[in-house]
Amino acid sequence: MASAKVSHPVKSASEESKVLVVENGKMVDVQDKEITMEGLCSISSYDQWARIPVSGPLPKPRYKHAAAVVQEKMYVFGGNHNGRYLGDMQVLDFKSLSWSKLEAKIQSEEPSDMTGTASLPPCAGHALVPWGNKILCLAGHTREPIESLSVKEFDPQTCTWSTLRTYGRSPSSRGGQSVTLVGGTLVVFGGEGDGRSLLNDLHVLDLETMTWDEFETTGTPPSPRSEHAAACYADRYLLIFGGGSHSTCFSDLHLLDMQTMEWSRPEHQGITPEPRAGHAGVTVGENWFITGGGNNKKGVPETLVLNMSTFVWSVVTGFEGRAPPTSEGSSLVLHKVNGEDFLVSFGGYSGRYSNEIYALKSSRKSGVPSGQLNEPETNGLASVAENSSRGVIFEIEELQDEKTIKRADTSKTLLQAVKGEKSHIEEKLNQEELQSSRLKQELANVETKNVELTKELDLVRNQLSAEEARASQLENEISDLQQRLQKMETLEKESESLRLEKDAEADDSSSGSNQRPADKGFWRWNG
Template structure:
């Protein structure tokens, strides 16, 4: 597959990821960026690398397989394009709209920014109404002329599970008041919209739990449900990426802070059946958190395009996949009684929206008492409560472990303090002994001075005695000679 060929896509095998050869310099590797395909170009905005937020705008031409940096200009001289991570981006007309994300911006509410794809001018859209709190790791889905925002994590690390709607025609925010049990608060999940009516939320995480559950919000009745996923077992994950093509929702990557998810999943949204499309090897860039996946239409055929991510190493590779067209002649949604029971309300909604493509039991026109829906709702609520209890227990277990660690550290510090106190007492006793010895030495030193004076006196006395003795001896000698003469004269 040569870099100069514009027909690289024609030689791809189905359902297999392939790394594209890239001409020229690549953008810096990153994760938690935002990506959108427009006019056969993959646009990458912002992201994070080594704890630093990025503010660049990159474009990858899917025809000649080359990167280019988009130099954006602002509508106001005082305004600069922010460095941001964990944000969402959608294409609306000839603009890219960026919502949310974490940055050094001190704004308390979600900011809506735009990049004009023709002029490369960027700016801020002034939205009114009930503007949601600033957050990152949320999901944003386009339904007609409205953006549906769910969940995320605010600047104080508070997790959310609220739903907000931005009308792009009036630039007005509204809070959606839903019924039934919503998903547990989370961030770094993924979302998709089916039949312009159903918002699907999959996976994500709290600060201690990774999820693999599916929640569905009926955008007409505003009712949450938690249908049971059919098909392959799926491991919990967050930081994964998803993109929908017709009835199929493709989910790539993610992880649980220990290992990356190796499988690429596809969910048939009309049947809520999930299957593994392909697997990659461990430490593959596609088994990363914070990667992006988009879809591009080339010569009438859809392709998946993945970029970036982090799994111990940041990636800046571009991967493509040619998904195999799915056979539509399959059993319809909720053929399993268990699945139908777990999502009775969603089943009824699907029946109203797409009765020609879904097969359900014919309903009797006569009114009759049927408690199955209420029972199933209670079962769903019970399951949600059990999940919440499990999460609380896990959080409690984690807190108990931290408490035990703190207690252990306290015991060690207490023992060390006791040891230090013992050493201090010993040193104090030693200091007292040294002070006593110094006092004794000082006394001895002062007594030595008087002794030295006495010695000096004794030396002087000794010298005087010796002098007197010498004089006496001399006199005695002289006296002895004179006495003889006188005796001679007298004699």
């Protein structure tokens, strides 16, 4: 997919500086026309992207960063530039449209103990989620591998990072996942873990108790993927769109009912979205806007919108050129000014890294989404119930009618049949619950056995290490003995040579004296 790029073509200086914006549906080179826009409110046309001029020191161009809006300011953290992870915190003030860099501090476990000015370890592919007047940071790829996912909190008032204590089993570390606020919980789905392993697991963090849960779901979940987009509808439904594996990009749409924990594939209408990964999304009422992304061949220029109550896809606008709305790994946030909804896009990669700001004023107003999908069906059921009540009243008034009595008897028979079927279904449901309970117990037993086997394996590994150490010591002793043996052999040879010399001297002396030939002398005897 597009996020797998490792080399980027070099562009000429003239091509790098050329930027196109949309005005009245036409592309305009900003170098040929002086920009006079002042703030987001100066955007007059709806559903068109416009480049926003800003002041202050510009952040380093980047992609795969994260952004969040808190109190009229957009906070941008981390990202990737030329393969290097970034760890800076940049702030765009929407009132003055000026950039500034924050020198954040890291709070230690002791409240009174503060480190010097610093930031979190550089990372990319993470998520920022506004929570009250603070910002939560989750997941992301870092230079140093991390076992489990931690939750960091940034306080804009004190400009301080802190690590929140969580309970339960934390998800494994990952990047390119989606983190979605659903009611008072954060839902983490998928991503790319250690060793480039793709994931499709689901984890839920209760923000009130700060407890992690991994729920069992039914239905068919999305295939393992990263760099997808996720959204929440009616504080109940989680939607997953697109993303990619190591070899392909997706354009599928998945729905998870957070009350029943059941996955489904809703049938959508309208246009058919192109496969993409690395895109960004934001919701305005019941409308889900999707921008950017790539599909191994090219970037996706169209900005799409999905009506989450009807599942109808449509194109909001197209955009040519190398701007954040068409980029991979750009950030997208929603900001409201004077009752108008503005989509604000920053950064991204589309042949070059960007640090520009683009905005789109949406013609689709924020509405209060209903608590259920397919509202017309619910209204239809209510209408049927009302008509049924009227029918009952009519039957009571015409109780003397023989046909009505027969109809009532038929209704009783049908009611009894429905009750019998209900009892049968409840019995089957109880059996399924028992079976599920047994399976859970078996799973717990298997996990316990796995823990025991792991302990035994660790013990065997420790014993093996001890044996290897002993074997190494024995090898050293054997080597020492061999050296000593060689020295002894050398000494024996020298001793034998000396004996031979002494024997020769003894023979010479015996031949010149009156000693008996059989007498071999002192050296010969001791030899």
